[in-house]
Amino acid sequence: xxxxxxxxxxxxxxxxxxxxxxxxxxxxxxxxxxxxxxxxxxxxxxxxxxxxxxxxxxxxxxxxxxxxxxxxxxxxxxxxxxxxxxxxxxxxxxxxxxxxxxxxxxxxxxxxxxxxxxxxxxxxxxxxxxxxxxxxxxxxxxxxxxxxxxxxxxxxxxxxxxxxxxxxxxxxxxxxxxxxxxxxxxxxxxxxxxxxxxxxxxxxxxxxxxxxxxxxxxxxxxxxxxxxxxxxxxxxxxxxxxxxxxxxxxxxxxxxxxxxxxxxxxxxxxxxxxxxxxxxxxxxxxxxxxxxxxxx
Numbered sequence: 116x117x118x119x120x121x122x123x124x125x126x127x128x129x130x131x132x133x134x135x136x137x138x139x140x141x142x143x144x145x146x147x148x149x150x151x152x153x154x155x156x157x158x159x160x161x162x163x164x165x166x167x168x169x170x171x172x173x174x175x176x177x178x179x180x181x182x183x184x185x186x187x188x189x190x191x192x193x194x195x196x197x198x199x200x201x202x203x204x205x206x207x208x209x210x211x212x213x214x215x216x217x218x219x220x221x222x223x224x225x226x227x228x229x230x231x232x233x234x235x236x237x238x239x240x241x242x243x244x245x246x247x248x249x250x251x252x253x254x255x256x257x258x259x260x261x262x263x264x265x266x267x268x269x270x271x272x273x274x275x276x277x278x279x280x281x282x283x284x285x286x287x288x289x290x291x292x293x294x295x296x297x298x299x300x301x302x303x304x305x306x307x308x309x310x311x312x313x314x315x316x317x318x319x320x321x322x323x324x325x326x327x328x329x330x331x332x333x334x335x336x337x338x339x340x341x342x343x344x345x346x347x348x349x350x351x352x353x354x355x356x357x358x359x360x361x362x363x364x365x366x367x368x369x370x371x372x373x374x375x376x377x378x379x380x381x382x383x384x385x386x387x388x389x390x391x392x393x394x395x396x397x398x399x400x401x402x403x404x405x406x407x408x409x410x411x
Contacts, residue, residue, distance in 0.1 A: 117144065118217075120313045121188040123151040123172065123195065123206065125158035128267070129224060130194030132306035133313075134158065137192075140314050141166035149188055174202040181209040189215055190317050192309055193248070195222040197369065203248035211255040217317035218258045221248045224305065226298065226376060227263050227326075227386040235378075237363045237371025258321040260312055263387055264305055265298025265328045266376060273410040277376055278358070281407060284341050285350040287377075288334035292354060295383040296331035297376075301406055304329045304398050326387035326394045330403045334380075340407060354381070 120137055124130035134150060138161060141148035149168045150158050161167045170184045185191070191210060193203060200222060210216045223245060233242045243250075252259050270276035277297070278287030308327045312320050332340065341349035352358075354377055362370035362377070379385055388394040 117146050118189040118317055119147040119149060119187055119215075121149040121151050121170075121185065121191045122313075123191065123193045124222070125150045125152065125161070125194075126156070127194050127196060128269075129302060129305060129309070130192075131158075131160075132303060133192065133194060133309045134161070136306055136310040137313060138164055138167050140310070146314050151184065151191075172206070174205050178205070178209060181205065182212050185209050185213050185216070187215050188213070189217045190220070190313050190320075191216070191218075192220045192313050193222045194224075194309075197245075200244055200247065204251040207248050207251040207255060207257050211257050216257075218260045218321035219252065220260045220262060220309065220312060221252070223249060224262060224264045224300075225372075226265065226379065227389075228375070229384075229386070232375060232379075235371070235375065237366070238375050241369065241371055260320045260322075261324040262305075262309065262312070263324070263326045263392075264300040265330075265387075266300070267305075268299055268301040268329070268406050269410065271297075271299050272407045277373060277380075278352070278354070278362075279337060279341075281341055281344065281410060284345040284347065285352055286334060286337050286341060287352045287354050287358070288337070289354040289381060291381045291383075292377070293334035293338070293351075295380055296333050296385075297337070297380050298328040298385060298387065299330040299332065299403070300327055301329045301398075301400065304400060308395055324392040326392055328387055328394075329398050329400075330406070332403060336403075340404060344404070344407060344411060 122134050125134035137148050140146050149170055151172045154173050172184050272281045305327050338349045359374050362374040
């Protein structure tokens with residue numbers, strides 16, 4: 116008997132490619148797929164696919180309606196943007212009352228934040244929001260399947276998320292960061308990983324943790340990569356205390372999170388490959404150069 120997968124956020128950066136991969140499995144009869152969506156926000160591109168069901172989840176309506184929408188679903192994959200994470204604890208509360216539910220993959224597609232990170236200025240107010248759904252899951256005894264990632268490839272090569280710019284040909288890094296590796300996760304690789312977890316036997320993935328990192332370039336590797344792609348030497352901008360303080364002051368753009376990533380890079384304090392945490396090493400896709408060139 117196939118199990119039922121529910122995906123919330125099928126229109127998003129991570130959710131959309133994941134939804135299409137899951138839809139292929141549903142068409143092959145490997146799973147049943149339910150795309151969960153807010154009122155009047157039905158995901159596009161899936162009409163005419165009889166293997167894909169749609170259900171409305173209204174986080175502002177009665178909790179009984181939300182519980183009803185989740186009936187019969189065994190695995191729930193959430194892919195909500197950081198701005199929408201506040202609704203996810205409500206999802207967990209509804210899952211706690213479902214007799215069919217087995218495991219839940221929360222929208223925690225980020226690095227391995229530690230308790231000491233949560234005490235850092237700026238992060239002390241942001242990380243509780245990131246972890247609100249998993250904290251609620253622990254409180255209610257809801258099984259989870261946690262997924263950790265590096266910085267997304269488009270964040271690094273297109274949106275200049277950590278202060279380095281491929282298009283402007285400069286890298287933000289100090290001496291330690293030039294030597295240490297920075298984790299980058301391609302969206303397609305993450306979508307493939309989520310698809311694999313969601314289509315696996317739910318009982319085998321409940322209460323497990325997984326890390327998906329595609330590339331580990333050092334700061335110097337990024338300098339060399341940017342130089343090669345742009346055809347001229349990249350500029351190196353030093354990551355200093357002053358730069359860190361500027362990021363911490365930029366609350367509107369999650370500057371503390373960016374500073375957190377840069378701090379982990381400097382200290383080389385990543386924790387993806389740990390006992391009890393499955394570190395995926397199955398990536399065989401495009402190289403980091405091929406990936407970066409997509410954003411030029």
